[in-house]
Amino acid sequence: MDRKIEELLLVLETNNSTMDSPLVDAEGYPLNTIDVYAVRHARHDLICLRNDRDELTKKIVVEMEQDSKDNEKPAVSEEKPVHRTSNEPFVRIKSVAELSPADIGGFRQGDLIIQYGTLHHGNYVDMKQLAEITQQSENKIIRVTVIRDNRPVRLELCPKKWSGAGLLGCNIVPMTGANV
Structure with a gap:
């Protein structure tokens, strides 16, 4: 031109x-x-x-x-500091879709979640709690701690709409005898 x-x-x-x-x-x-x-x-x-x-x-x-x-960093969800009493996992990452918010946030297949925002083994009841925290934190950062290779790893996850299903793009399953 x-x-x-x-x-x-x-x-x-x-x-x-x-x-x-x-x-x-x-x-x-x-x-x-x-x-x-x-x-x-x-x-x-x-x-x-x-x-x-x-x-x-x-x-x-x-x-x-x-x-x-x-590209601005999303706001951190307004969660109070959590003092978990153990590193015992309560849910597991079964799969992670490529380029999903979970993938970008650092989730890997097989990660064991010991803290998801304010949720931890001591106050976890069911998967509905996880879904509620995720929905309430859309476009906000959730601090997550996982056990990977027998060591705790801190991650920041930002649930948001993306080209795939859901806000995360991963399959999370509760820790039961069959899913451990």
């Missing part, structure tokens, strides 16, 4: 003309020292290209602003 603008400006320069210089003499006849047809078309095309470039620039600015908003 810029190259085309430069070419059109060269047409004007070659004809000793500008965007505002007259194309007719004092009596209203076309100047015989310039190619009036070429200058008029160059002016028209320049105006169109400059308008197109301005519109494109505006769109780029809007997209860049949107990208910077999308």
Whole structure:
């Protein structure tokens, strides 16, 4: 686009003309020292290209602003510090979808969750609690601690809508005899 603008400006320069210089003499006849047809078309095309470039620039600015908003770190959910009494897991990650919020947050298949926000083995009753915390924390960070390779690992998970199902993109199962 810029190259085309430069070419059109060269047409004007070659004809000793500008965007505002007259194309007719004092009596209203076309100047015989310039190619009036070429200058008029160059002016028209320049105006169109400059308008197109301005519109494109505006769109780029809007997209860049949107990208910077999308890349801002989400707010941490307002959870009080949790003092769990053990590192005993209460749920397990059965599978993690690629590029899901769970994958981005660092979840791995086989991770054993010992803390999910305010939830831990001591206050865990059922999977509904996990679902409630997840839904209440959409677009907010949940602090999660998992056991991986026999060591606790702290993760930050941000549940959000993504191209797959749910807000996490992983399958979490309760710790029962069959799922351990």
